[in-house]
Amino acid sequence: MESNKKYWKGLEEFNKTSDFVENNKNEFAEPLPIEDVLNEAGLSTVTPRRDFLKALGFGLGAVTLAACQPAPIHKSIPYLIKPEEVIPGIPNYYVSSYNGQSILVKTREGRPIKIEPNPNSGEFNCGTDAQAQASVLDLYDVSKLKAPVLKNDETTWAKVDAFVAAELAKAKASGKKIRIISSSVYSPSTKAVVADFTAAYPTTKHVQYDAVSYTGIIKANENSFGKAVIPKYNFDKADLIVSFAADFLGTWISGEEYTAQYVSNRNNKSLAKGKMSRHFQFEAGMSLTGTNADTRIPVKISEQGPALITLYNEITGGSLAGGSLPKNPTAEKAIKLMAKELVQQKGKALVVCGSNDVSTQILVNAINSAIGSYGTTIDLDNPNKRYSGNDAEFAEFLNEMNRGEIAAVFFLDSNPAYDVINVKSFTDGLSKVPLKVSFSDRKDETSTLCDVIAANQNYLESWGDANSYEGSYSIVQPTINPVFNSRQAEQSLLIWSNAPVKDYYQYVRNNWEKNILPVLGKTWNEVLQTGVFASAPKTAGSYTFNLSLAAVAPSVVKSSSALAKDIELQVYESVAMRDGRHANNAFLQELPDPVSKVTWDNYIALAPKFAESLGIKEFDVVDVKGNNGYTVTLPVLVQPGQAQGTASIALGYGRTKVGKAGDNVGKNAYPFVSFSNGTLQYATTITITKTGATNELAQTQTHHSFEGRNIIREATFKEYVKNPAAGTGKHDSEHKTYDLWDKYEKPGNNWVMAIDLNACTGCGSCIVACNVENNIPVVGRDEVRRRREMHWIRIDRYYSFEEGDKSVSEEKEIAHMENLDRVSVVHQPMLCQHCDHAPCETVCPVLATTHSSDGLNHMAYNRCVGTRYCANNCPYKVRRFNWFNYWNDSRFDNYLNNEFTQLVLNPDVTTRSRGVMEKCSMCIQRIQAGKLSAKIAKRPLKDGDIKMACQEACSANAIIFGDGNDPESEVSKALRSERVYYVLEEINTQPGVGYMTKIRNTDSLPTVQA
């Protein structure tokens, strides 16, 4: 059935006209204008069909391609509920404590980004060391564990707890020993946790050991005075300091604190009062402290014992055997003269010794007693609690393990598989322990050998406390939620011991409220705000040494003579790397050693003449074989001031499992340490053989003498007393200077700086502080070797050599000197001088570096095209060029090339792209913040409102920053000092940074110069 109706579309169809019929045969009834389009006119129409299709196709393709590129996703997640105390852009500060230093943690939007010394900590405010400054980077270390590990696999805490609880139950049932191995614990709460754990598992013993041990001092004091403590040393009360190889300004016990004390008798304020302490240093390797000594005499390690005996005999008139230094007449002569001075300065003198040998330290106690140090410069009644390691107990623990007596071991804050002297004995013993738990935050040398890694938290995520000195307590409080699935070690122990309070915060608080707050008379909230409190110190008792030295002296002589063969090796803690626990911290790896200026490696240091006699040149790679057979291959560094016949190697290097920055940097020197007479000894004898290879160490400074140039100006104390301007080159009549340039108007502030060369010890914590504050990239060993380190502030270290009465500082004369043992060292912090007539400013083609109206030399990164002309024309060579995109280039992935670690960046300071010049900005962001807060408070800026990062970190207060327009500001006062000079002032750069002359208190010992 034909049901579909036919509709016609037009009359043509209805009528079936012939045209229609004809056309309807074609596919397209109406003619298409193909000819028109294809002829010339058609093709030149604006958009022919084909072109349109092409354009359409291209457009689609292009859009598709463009859409395929992952657009950068900026993860900025707003607060759902804004915390009351967090204002974006405004930092919050929390008090805490790090390694005995009272600190402020600066957090921005909930993340800690900077460590600053706690200004409210009163007498405990003594700056921060490089480790504290760098510690903020440890929090953002990608090498950390993200969850606990059970049998090498990441797991949950529940599984870990179940496993450990079961194993502990077995251990308890077996009645075998349980050991907690830790470095010294001086946190009262941690100690209480350990005590609780011990109560739950009575076979537990807490063994404390320190990789760099102070057991010798503790045992000696126990022996001499019945007090097993490290005393409180008062370097500020000592007018005469004699140190036998104690690097007390650097690594010895509490360097930052001692630096503050030491400098208080030597800085500009003290000098203005006509007072300056004297400091003798007798040591084998050139230490940071040695570089600051007024008189430094190189003595072999084997001569230190005899030297002390000589000193004792001279002071007391005693006649102990062994007190002679036949091969070192200079030292012997110096000791004899010094002894007289020590007796004269009775009660105001201090002798310290870096040895860990009990007998040696007893001898030192006897000397100190003879010169009346106890009760004045040494305080045994308010002792230092930072170190309580016991080498013998740890040695016994190794034996117990090897005998299979141990059922469970917990490693807290310790890494014996790396730093124990005999790794094999440790690992063999450990394999016999059924339950091995490490509280490490990463898979390190020890924790990889353990069944459980109960990932610990960074101190910035933790609760805790510290009792550095008798009666002084400080708090550790978290500044960020734990980043990973980690748990504080103390909490783990509480859970495993099934304590009634398992939350560690509550535990700490309870402990404080019960035991500490009543003593201090403070409340918990006050503690959280102020950070550190001390009860009134006990009166320092005067102790007298009255034991016989009959057994002591021969022991000293014996251990000394054991070293007096082959080449004597001293292994020491380096200022940057310390005992090696921070090896994965790129800031510390790139912090130049204060003395050798070497980064990213350890080395064997030999005296120049001694190396020459061995036929060894600098950077030769040698095999160093210890008398126990341990061999390492290390490059040689020629170190002026190193005692002849001795060598030094830094500890803390050669980590194999610490993370990407620190793995296999340098060589491990711990196996050179030996155990004798109940303590660890950090000296041994070695033989050296050349391998024929060379390895250029990455040094930030490769020329070491100042060539007699007046960039360094110094005077002796005697000259200074006669004329405070001695050595500055100032004349009575100022000569007229002429100027091509206009003077800058500085109507408001004039930011200037004063640096006291007599206060600066060269420790380098300012460098790390600056790195962290200003997002300065770490560039790595190869780039440092190419002389491209980025540090905005550096410490120039120059050697000069004494010959007769004159000082030799020119390379070509030094090359001809016979005796290079008498070295003087000066440290000069060098940073952008913010010259009023800055050579860099005139040469920049694009005005990227300009002068501000408050005396600063600005650098506009965005404008910089990178001609490097400014750096060439900078006479101070303080400008740093971004040769690569260091912070975001996989070839320089030391630490920062991941989103997590980038959280450490200071949001107030931009990261610089490649091809841009940068340099010290005088912490312009801090100046701005200071100005703003004064403005908000509607008051003028006060002196001290604004502090530079370097200034803040400096324990010695060597750096003073402030407004030069304010005549009453600290810096104005400092710059009015007679000692002030400006580096390269003769080229009329008009620097904004004044330096104060280096003063050496060497006069009263003219005859020492043998």
Add this chain to the structure above:
Amino acid sequence: MSGHNESILREPLITGNDITYAKITDDILMPVENKPNRAWWIGFIVSLMGATLWLVAVSYTFWNGIGAWGLNKTVGWAWDITGFVWWVGIGHAGTLISAVLLLFRQNWRNSINRSAEAMTIFAVICAATYVVSHMGRPWLAYWVLPLPNQFGSLWVNFNSPLVWDMFAISTYFSVSLLFWYTGLLPDIATIRDRATGLRRRIYSIFSFGWSGNVKTWQRFETVSLILAGISTPLVLSVHTIVSMDFATSVIPGWHTTIFPPYFVAGAIFSGFAMVLTLLLVARKVLGLENYITMFHIESMNKIIILTGSIVGVAYITEFFIAWYSGSEYEAYAFINRSTGPYWWAYWMMMTCNVISPQLLWFKKIRLSIPATWILSIVVNIGMWFERFVIIVTSLHRDYLPSSWAMFYPTWVDVSVFVGSIGVFFTLFLLFLRVLPSIAIAEVKLLLKTSSEQAKLAQIKEGHLDKVHVKEYVESLEKFDSVKQEEYAKI
């Protein structure tokens, strides 16, 4: 004979027999109108490889950053600015020849000015690549131009010698290019007239419709003179300004008032050496011995010995002043130059620039092509070392010994420099293929045909003194190797 006012006979500037205008055109256009010979191909392929190396090295630098070079915190310029100053210096001979010698009516320049000026332009191109590639952020290189911008009223720093440099180099390049191209117009027209097809169309466009009528020639002459007048100060100013990059700084060894004249002399010195290096080969390969004659070679050698001696005196003066000034930094900089870790560079410079050019006092050596060619290369090696010594040895040990450092080049440094030579020769060889390497129109001016014919007529008519005629005929044969009768045939 008294009373005759004829100028002293000179050696002819174009040698050879049967020289006619047509022959000149044929000779000079031979390489342009024919397929290249094997020597050209070998040269071109080697140069192109060099240019490719340059491209690779510069791209590598752009991709990775200036860190690819061996520079460091102390030595911020080394091979880059050494190369830059070297190339700019080389360019100077071209301008001196084309402009200064034109103003002084030194017609002998007509044979060499075209190539020398082409060399100038290519050398300045090479120098300009360094200006851009040495920047940390080369994509922003235009910021050194005082362009209106959206950054507010942000101008360049008119105090900065780098800005002066930018003006000097860009002016120099534009004026040189203009001068060179103006001179090329009649020659391009000549090629156009002889060519057919596409070549004719192309050369037709580039000849700017040159018609060759009197008015055109007159304007041509005027423009040439004006441009010569503009270029002449540039010969002095460009390298003076380049020297100010150093002279206005505070770095010992840079901060020296002697630099401007010393740099200009050095530039001309190296420029002439480069002209010799190029033309000694080109005249042989392209068969242009009749146009670039021993006279040219000797003249240029004389200029080299003069400027080389000026440079030598400057070196000695610097040393004297370093001592006489009593400035310890300055004194150290110079002692360090000659005896420090880069002593070899200093003595290389002294040998190549001061000692070896003294050999040119001997006429035999001045007239020996191999000796001249070797010396010309030695001079350019010496001049490279001069810039290296000034830049690197001054920077590497300046004021604070703590920052003293050594500079070690990387493969990229070396490749950029070697590659820039490749770029230069590639451009130069292409130039030889497409444009006349000798200014045809200007060389034709040197042909004395008409005056010689007039002379012939005078002799025939017996107006001249016989002694004089004899002397004239003899000298024609002696110097021009032309028999007088030959003029009759023309």
